[in-house]
Amino acid sequence: MAFSGYIGMLTPTDLQMVQRVFDQLCKERRLAQRDREQREDLAAELIRTFRQGATNEVDLWQRISKLRRAQTGVTQAAGTAGGC
Template sequence: MSVSRSSGVYWPADLDMLQRVFDRLCNERRLAKKDREQRAFLATELFQLFHDGTTDESDLLRTLSKRRRA
């Protein structure tokens, strides 16, 4: 289990993975850096999903990609 799930501490590997997922989803959704509100919402969704136990990179991508299409 990742430490972040219980203590709010994120390991560098967790942050690297979350950044990759975030960057890929921003690219997929064509969110520019100026789209701050949408990017902040995406980041919040990503961290919440991770905190709730979805810690696999491909699962995070799949789940958040589906949310956009829904």
């Protein structure tokens, strides 16, 4: 379980909700069990976002998805800027 280090910091209900969002995002991002570092980074990102106020499943998923799109857009923009 990616969130074993957070047991006690979240209620069991919150932990289950964050786990569901994590599982959904791993499936969307095609993160396999062997992608341990990426999965741990995602888990930490979910906990951070939860603690910043995204305390329901939809809001948490949307904020993480929006953050990823923003990060990907920055990476793509940086990659194309040098080719001008």
